[in-house]
Amino acid sequence: MSRVLLRHRRILTGDPARPVVTGLLLDGEVVVAAGDAQSLAADAASTVDLPGTVVMPGMYDAHIHTANLARDLVSVDLRGARSLDEALDLLRTHVADLPQDAWVFGGRWDSNRWQGPARPDRHALDRVAPGRKIALPSIDGHSIWASSAALAAVGYTRDTPDPAGGQIVRDERGEPTGVTRESANQPFREIMNDPSTDDLDPLLRAAQQELLSVGLTSVHDIDGEDCRAAYLRLKAAGDLMMRVHKAIPVQALEQAVHEGRRTGDGDDWFATGPVKLFGDGALGSHTAYLSEAYADSPADRGISVTPPDELLRLTRLATSAGIAVATHAIGDAAAVDVLDAYERVLAEGPLPSMPDGTALRLRVEHAQHLRPADVDRMARLGVVASLQPTHCTSDIDLADRLLAGHELASYAWAGLLRAGAPVAFGSDAPVEEPNPFHGLYAAITRQRPDGSPDGGWQPEQRLSLQQALDAYTVGAAYAAGQDQRKGRLLPGRLADLICVDRDPFEVTPTELRDTRVLATYVGGTCRWEAPLT
Incomplete structure (x- = not known):
């Protein structure tokens, strides 16, 4: 050649x-x-x-939902709404030209930013779009705002029990309000991801152009099996323009094991990634699992989405089959459960290797609020901290309000690096913008785009530019076991x-x-x- x-x-x-x-x-x-x-x-x-x-x-974005990002290109966008009325006006305009029987997805609403006392519920959706099936994920993706027709379509009534690791929010009469959280979202997710409800391939083609335009050449995709199938079709057609490390959703883990999939299978363009497990939810949805109660809700510590025994079973199942594990943990109690499971599995013997001989990686996704002792424990265990810098700067007010009085290492990027933990950066798009230069800015300043707060939030956790660049390149490659192929412009890479x-x-x-x-x-x-x- x-x-x-x-x-x-x-x-x-x-x-x-x-x-x-x-x-x-x-x-x-x-x-x-x-x-x-x-x-x-x-x-x-x-x-x-x-x-x-x-x-x-x-x-290299170490944590991104490219199918969700692609679908958002043609979905209603409520991120700019600053009140319930503004959100409903945007929705009313969006549905005006849609068939009455079409499902309405998208949203990305953030009621934490809304002015006034009004909160999302099914009655508001029913007023502006009577009879329509509407299911709108929140900005963090851990809650869904559904209409009465959507609730009926998935069979949710006052008599439906809360699923393990989830919640159907109810009013004082016990009726569903239209908001669901964590595992209670799953019936809606299955409809959203059903190939019959949309054609993902052209949306992914458009989304990859957006990602390339902001400088991303590789991604760790965290979406479902429908996304995996779409990427494989793009690759077969010669239309895959960026490199994809594709996670396995927990719902597909047993199928993946049965099929013989292993982390690292594939080639430089498309490879099997880790299984994605869930320890908890998100801070803004009050589902991040905390050791102490939320400051504004004394009886609430969040939701443990996957019980500790099940986390251990799933980690063993995956690693024994040669599949790496990446577990979502935002609250400190969730991180404890995840690290306990990892530590027990590591104590049972060395992890299997990927096809190229590289050892499997264990990862904590987000690792936003940790007990200080767990910063050192992650380093000691060699667990990768997969972090998203813009979450920090978006959540400053939220963290100050909801975690007041908690003694935590929050978004402790510098502390993790000092302790010796591997650190990888990503965006969690479409929760945040995928632009890595926004992430670099957040990592070195810990400030919002307008420069507030002066000096940065908890500035002792700021990184140097080189540290931040490393986390977005070779750090993300290391998290995938690909650091001998990606991340630096050197011979052999x-x-x-x-x-x-x-x-x-x-x-x-x-x-x-x-x-x-x-x-x-x-x-x-x-x-x-x-x-x-």
């Missing part, structure tokens, strides 16, 4: 030993040499001059890179947040290019 030289005056490799080069020599999709472009030119059959101010490794309009090390944090990607290369081929202006 003919070798190609990618040339630029400033290529950031991510390698501390040689951080800047001017040339990358490629053989197919792989870098075979990195160094002085003039010296490498003799071995190249052709040369490509890269655009922009700086070239840097492609970003994949030629996944982005060309940007400014040097991240020579701009202010605000300017960093506004970085524009000019071109995204995956496997040495330009997969996205900014339109000419």
